[in-house]
Amino acid sequence: MGSLFLRDGIVDGRPQDILIGDGRIQRIEASLDAAGAEIIDVGGKLVLPGFVETHIHPDKAFIADRTEGLRAGGPTAQTLVAELKRQFTVDDIYRRARRVMELAVRHGCTTMRAHVEIDAFVELRGVEAMQRLQKELAGTLDLELIAFAQEGIFHDGVTKDLLREGLKRGLRWLGGCPYMDKDQRAHIDWFFETAQALGVPLDFHADSSDNPAMLTSDYIAEQAIARGMQGRVTLGHLCMLDVLEPAQRTQVVTRLREARIHVISLPATELHVKARTDTRRTWRGVARLGELREAGLNVAVSTNNIVNPFTPYGHPDLLRQALVTAMVAHLGNLDQMAWLLELVTTNAARAIGVEGYGLAEGCRADLVVLDARDAAQAITEQAEKLYVIKNGRVVARNLRESTLVIHPRP
Numbered sequence: 307m308g309s310l311f312l313r314d315g316i317v318d319g320r321p322q323d324i325l326i327g328d329g330r331i332q333r334i335e336a337s338l339d340a341a342g343a344e345i346i347d348v349g350g351k352l353v354l355p356g357f358v359e360t361h362i363h364p365d366k367a368f369i370a371d372r373t374e375g376l377r378a379g380g381p382t383a384q385t386l387v388a389e390l391k392r393q394f395t396v397d398d399i400y401r402r403a404r405r406v407m408e409l410a411v412r413h414g415c416t417t418m419r420a421h422v423e424i425d426a427f428v429e430l431r432g433v434e435a436m437q438r439l440q441k442e443l444a445g446t447l448d449l450e451l452i453a454f455a456q457e458g459i460f461h462d463g464v465t466k467d468l469l470r471e472g473l474k475r476g477l478r479w480l481g482g483c484p485y486m487d488k489d490q491r492a493h494i495d496w497f498f499e500t501a502q503a504l505g506v507p508l509d510f511h512a513d514s515s516d517n518p519a520m521l522t523s524d525y526i527a528e529q530a531i532a533r534g535m536q537g538r539v540t541l542g543h544l545c546m547l548d549v550l551e552p553a554q555r556t557q558v559v560t561r562l563r564e565a566r567i568h569v570i571s572l573p574a575t576e577l578h579v580k581a582r583t584d585t586r587r588t589w590r591g592v593a594r595l596g597e598l599r600e601a602g603l604n605v606a607v608s609t610n611n612i613v614n615p616f617t618p619y620g621h622p623d624l625l626r627q628a629l630v631t632a633m634v635a636h637l638g639n640l641d642q643m644a645w646l647l648e649l650v651t652t653n654a655a656r657a658i659g660v661e662g663y664g665l666a667e668g669c670r671a672d673l674v675v676l677d678a679r680d681a682a683q684a685i686t687e688q689a690e691k692l693y694v695i696k697n698g699r700v701v702a703r704n705l706r707e708s709t710l711v712i713h714p715r716p
């Protein structure tokens with residue numbers, strides 16, 4: 307593998323050269339010698355580690371045109387999609403998911419952890435399609451797969467076995483969805499027992515509603531501690547914390563921190579799906595990210611859904627999700643935007659255990675170069691991702707051209 311030299315990029319606020327070889331960052335320093343490497347001049351542009359999607363559903367992407375949208379009193383997004391899933395073929399899933407991944411790479415994503423739905427409707431067809439993509443895109447995008455029970459596990463006699471089969475075929479995470487079963491604790495128990503037996507980490511879609519009686523994240527944290535799985539559980543959504551009384555919320559957050567739970571917020575979907583029946587003071591439905599971060603939790607943001615009834619305008623561009631987050635989570639002050647991109651880079655990588663990740667010597671050369679000086683400008687202007695680099699090789703080069711003509715007074 308040839309070596310690559312990024313000249314004069316902005317790293318941690320300072321101009322630095324980056325020398326890349328053997329797929330890794332060899333050196334980061336001001337005024338390095340290019341030493342025969344291929345040179346890319348990125349003068350004054352922000353260099354970040356590649357974006358990391360931690361919670362995304364490529365298998366049910368691009369199906370908004372196959373069904374109706376959400377409306378008050380109408381079927382839920384889960385119901386609409388469950389019906390469509392019966393018709394999914396391996397090739398159909400493959401084509402739609404591939405489109406998601408190509409878009410994600412073009413927009414700076416170098417690692418993606420995706421949910422693969424496994425249930426009586428779609429059986430293992432998603433597993434087959436996504437594993438095909440995992441192999442085909444291996445040099446371009448690291449794809450981690452979650453065996454995910456979107457429909458719950460107690461409605462039929464096959465889902466539990468199919469989930470175990472998915473793990474046996476090489477999926478590396480197990481994903482639950484407690485609110486899809488009547489007995490949420492029994493659901494959570496089964497996932498912990500199965501994850502322990504098979505030695506895999508866990509992800510839950512958790513506390514998505516505004517009904518505190520349905521709270522599960524405290525129980526999940528308790529179980530993670532009791533079973534020695536601290537740091538090996540990620541939770542998506544966590545919208546419900548927002549409606550708890552502050553004293554109870556503090557208790558839950560303390561427990562989540564003890565369990566080293568990673569929180570993944572999905573703001574675009576929350577904004578589209580939540581609070582459909584509110585007649586005033588419409589609930590935002592997004593996890594209180596600033597507060598959770600302040601409390602010492604590892605928080606990340608991810609895309610979740612792409613062009614389906616959950617998020618008809620969903621798009622796997624994490625810079626866009628950062629802007630949505632700034633808007634909806636009151637994180638748009640300059641000092642907040644300075645760290646907001648950590649939620650789609652370093653924090654996200656930590657949540658899913660990506661090794662050798664970051665902008666330091668010895669780390670994997672998974673990088674994105676943005677057409678901006680700093681994070682705030684990148685978010686505000688939705689800056690172009692000029693280069694996306696995976697394992698030390700350019701996998702996307704993007705240019706945005708525009709011509710502005712200032713005319714004299716006519």
Ligand SMILES: [Zn+2]
Pocket residue numbers: 361362363421511542610
């Ligand atoms: Zn999801």
